[in-house]
Amino acid sequence: MNAFAAIIVRDVALAFRAGGGALQAASFFALTIVLFALAIGPDLTLMQRIAAPALWTGALLATQISLEQIYRPDREDGSLDVLVETSDTLAFVALAKAAGHWLSTGLVLIAATPVLALLLNISGAALVPLILSLLIGTPGLSLIGAFAGALTAALPRAGLLIAIIVSPLYAPILIFGAGAAAAGAAGDPQYSANLMLLGASSLFAAVISPLASAAALRFNLD
Amino acid sequence: MANNAVKRTSLYDFANPVRFEAIAGRVFPFALFGALTLGALGLYFGLFNSPADYQQGDTVRIMYVHVPAAWMALFCYSSMAASSAAGFIWKHPLADVAAKETAPIGAGFTFLALLTGSLWGKPMWGAWWAWDARLTSVLILFFLYLGYMALWRAIPDKTRAARLAAILAIVGFVNVPIIKFSVDWWNSLHQPASIIRADGPTIHSSMLTPLFLMISAYMLAYIAMLLAAMRNEMMARRLARLEDADAVRPASVVEPGAVRT
Numbered sequence: 001m002n003a004f005a006a007i008i009v010r011d012v013a014l015a016f017r018a019g020g021g022a023l024q025a026a027s028f029f030a031l032t033i034v035l036f037a038l039a040i041g042p043d044l045t046l047m048q049r050i051a052a053p054a055l056w057t058g059a060l061l062a063t064q065i066s067l068e069q070i071y072r073p074d075r076e077d078g079s080l081d082v083l084v085e086t087s088d089t090l091a092f093v094a095l096a097k098a099a100g101h102w103l104s105t106g107l108v109l110i111a112a113t114p115v116l117a118l119l120l121n122i123s124g125a126a127l128v129p130l131i132l133s134l135l136i137g138t139p140g141l142s143l144i145g146a147f148a149g150a151l152t153a154a155l156p157r158a159g160l161l162i163a164i165i166v167s168p169l170y171a172p173i174l175i176f177g178a179g180a181a182a183a184g185a186a187g188d189p190q191y192s193a194n195l196m197l198l199g200a201s202s203l204f205a206a207v208i209s210p211l212a213s214a215a216a217l218r219f220n221l222d
Numbered sequence: 223m224a225n226n227a228v229k230r231t232s233l234y235d236f237a238n239p240v241r242f243e244a245i246a247g248r249v250f251p252f253a254l255f256g257a258l259t260l261g262a263l264g265l266y267f268g269l270f271n272s273p274a275d276y277q278q279g280d281t282v283r284i285m286y287v288h289v290p291a292a293w294m295a296l297f298c299y300s301s302m303a304a305s306s307a308a309g310f311i312w313k314h315p316l317a318d319v320a321a322k323e324t325a326p327i328g329a330g331f332t333f334l335a336l337l338t339g340s341l342w343g344k345p346m347w348g349a350w351w352a353w354d355a356r357l358t359s360v361l362i363l364f365f366l367y368l369g370y371m372a373l374w375r376a377i378p379d380k381t382r383a384a385r386l387a388a389i390l391a392i393v394g395f396v397n398v399p400i401i402k403f404s405v406d407w408w409n410s411l412h413q414p415a416s417i418i419r420a421d422g423p424t425i426h427s428s429m430l431t432p433l434f435l436m437i438s439a440y441m442l443a444y445i446a447m448l449l450a451a452m453r454n455e456m457m458a459r460r461l462a463r464l465e466d467a468d469a470v471r472p473a474s475v476v477e478p479g480a481v482r483t
Contacts, residue, residue, distance in 0.1 A: 147393065151373065151386050161376050165369040165390065168362045169397055172404035179408065197407070201400065212393050219385040 003087065004096045011100030021069045022104040026112045029062035033116045044121045051120035052130050052181035058116075059109045059134060060141060060174055066105045067145040067162050070097055071153035071217070080153065081221060094213035095206070098139075098146035106138035122185075129184020129191060136195060137177035140202030143209040144169050150213035154220040172201050239456060242316055246449040253446035257439050264435030272428050281345050285429075288338035290437040291331045292356075294444060295363060296398075298328025302370070303395035306388035316452075318384035321391060322374055323451035327444055329367035335360055355409035359402045366394045380459070 015022040036054050040046060074080040087093045113134060117127055148166040152158035180194035268286030302324040309317035339357050340350050351357070373390055377383035 151390060152376070154382075155376055158376070161372055164365070164372050168365040168369060168401065169394070171362050172397075172400050175404040175408040197404075201404075204400070208393060208396060212389055216386055216389050219382055 004092055007083070007093060007096035008100045008103065011097065012104045015069075015100070015104030020104070021066045022108050025062045025066040025105045026108045028065055029058050029109050029112055030116060032058040032061055033119065037120065048121045048123065051117060051122040052126065052185060053178045054120065055113060055116060055130060056134070056137075056174060056178040056181060059106075059113070059138065060170060062109055063105060063138065063141045063145055064163050064166060065159065066101070067149045067166065068152070068159050070101050070146050070149035071220075072149070072155075072158070075153045075220065080217070084217060084221060090214035090217060091210040094146065094150065094210040094217065097213075098143045098209060101146055102139050102142035106134075106142050110134045110138065125187075126181070126185030130181040133177045133180040133184070133195065133198060136180075136198050136202060137173050140173045140198075140205040141170065143202070143205040144173075147209045147213045147216070150216040150220070153217065173198065173205075176201060239316060243453065243456070246453055250446055250449045250453075253442045253449065257442035257446055259439075260435050260442065261439035264432045264439050267435060268432035272432055278346065281342060282429075284338050284342045286432050286436050288335060288342060289433060290440045291335040291338065292360060293437060294440045295328060295332040295335050295360060297441075298324050298331055298444065299363060299366070299395065299398065302328060303391045306391035309384055310388040310392070315384075318388070319452050319455050320448065321388065322384070323448055323455055325367055325371050325374070327447050327451070329364060329371065331440070331444075332360060332364040332367060336364060353409065355406045358409065359405040362401050362405065363398065366398070370394065 014020050033054060036058070037047065040050070071080060074083065083093050084090060110131060113131060114127060117130060122130070145162075145166055148162045148169075149158075151165065152162055155161065176194050176198035180191060180198055182188075183191040183194055264286060269283055272283070274280050274282060302321050305317045305321035305324065308314065309321055336357065339360070343352055343354075343357070344350050347354075370387055370390055374383050374387050377386060
């Protein structure tokens with residue numbers, strides 16, 4: 001369990017230092033929202049209506065572009081070999097890597113959400129369900145994404161491939177996440193059902209992703 | 223015991239590439255012939271010898287092309303995942319090749335289902351595309367196929383590509399029911415249930431006959447295409463090995479006295 005924490009601390013530290021992807025993902029998130037707003041025009045009522053889906057999509061895309069950074073640098077500098085050789089259970093390493101990614105990307109995106117939500121004229125009542133749905137859903141995004149990162153760890157330019165692989169698998173989380181945010185804002189009783197299904201999706205990913213990532217990592221060593 | 227000398231056929235015999243080649247060569251013409259005959263019969267019954275729907279008129283005939291394609295889309299994904307699992311567990315190259323070659327065929331059936339669904343949607347819904355739960359989940363299935371094929375193409379080493387693509391196919395297969403469920407849920411949340419459903423009352427036997435013929439034809443077509451594609455792939459691999467061997471020889475063996483100009 002010590003190694004588990006050490007991997008998380010290392011990955012978070014790397015992500016926040018120079019050249020790390022944490023703040024880049026947040027900037028990308030902000031820029032997608034700005035570009036989106038520019039595209040729909042300054043109609044505040046329309047913006048309010050589509051704020052939650054737009055923020056969810058933006059967070060998902062920002063997660064996607066950071067996935068390549070989970071395993072590829074480790075494979076290039078050889079630390080992935082060390083991780084695979086020294087770990088008792090590779091699935092725990094994969095879980096720690098996904099957790100590190102969530103702390104350095106998912107959590108940062110959630111921290112940026114209230115400001116961006118203000119820009120999109122979201123109401124105070126809608127903000128809490130949105131943040132809650134992101135808190136429950138983004139770990140799932142990191143977990144499934146880490147699996148795609150593990151699959152493509154040995155490929156030099158995997159960014160687009162990762163997006164193609166991971167997008168269909170993200171569909172349930174996006175549906176339940178954006179659904180929960182919308183239902184919560186409208187005071188719909190389906191709010192809690194959506195949140196629970198979202199939590200179920202994330203938990204399911206927490207089981208499948210480390211096992212599948214561990215299997216993929218073994219085949220990506222030289 | 224004399225009986226021990228009698229050779230028993232097991233599944234492993236079919237897994238032998240040389241045997242596979244021989245069996246595939248013999249089965250292929252039958253599968254192709256069956257697919258064409260049953261397909262022609264099915265189309266005849268479907269297009270000319272079955273009643274038009276009382277609500278949808280002749281457009282209901284799109285069903286005979288559309289529904290079997292949608293079934294095959296799911297069937298091919300399942301068989302791809304099953305071959306992937308077999309290839310992953312027993313590390314058998316034939317299973318890997320079967321999984322790899324099923325993907326484009328399955329994607330083709332999926333595309334056919336989407337295309338005919340869209341053509342059906344135009345007169346029924348008044349739009350080429352409605353975000354109907356079934357159409358949407360089939361569309362996502364199509365992208366799952368594309369992701370699998372893209373991964374195969376991206377990894378140059380065939381053995382590694384087979385293992386990694388197998389993992390992706392299995393993970394995708396596990397996720398298919400969840401995606402289907404989430405899209406159903408999404409659809410019921412976002413869309414008024416005003417769509418005229420294609421499947422109204424229970425289906426009459428005059429419609430069932432062509433449907434059954436068509437699904438058999440599609441299945442045989444899948445077998446024929448898969449066998450042909452697998453033989454092609456194995457020949458291509460053998461050719462690549464021979465070319466590699468050829469490319470090495472002239473460099474290492476230099477004939478004495480040969481004059482190069």
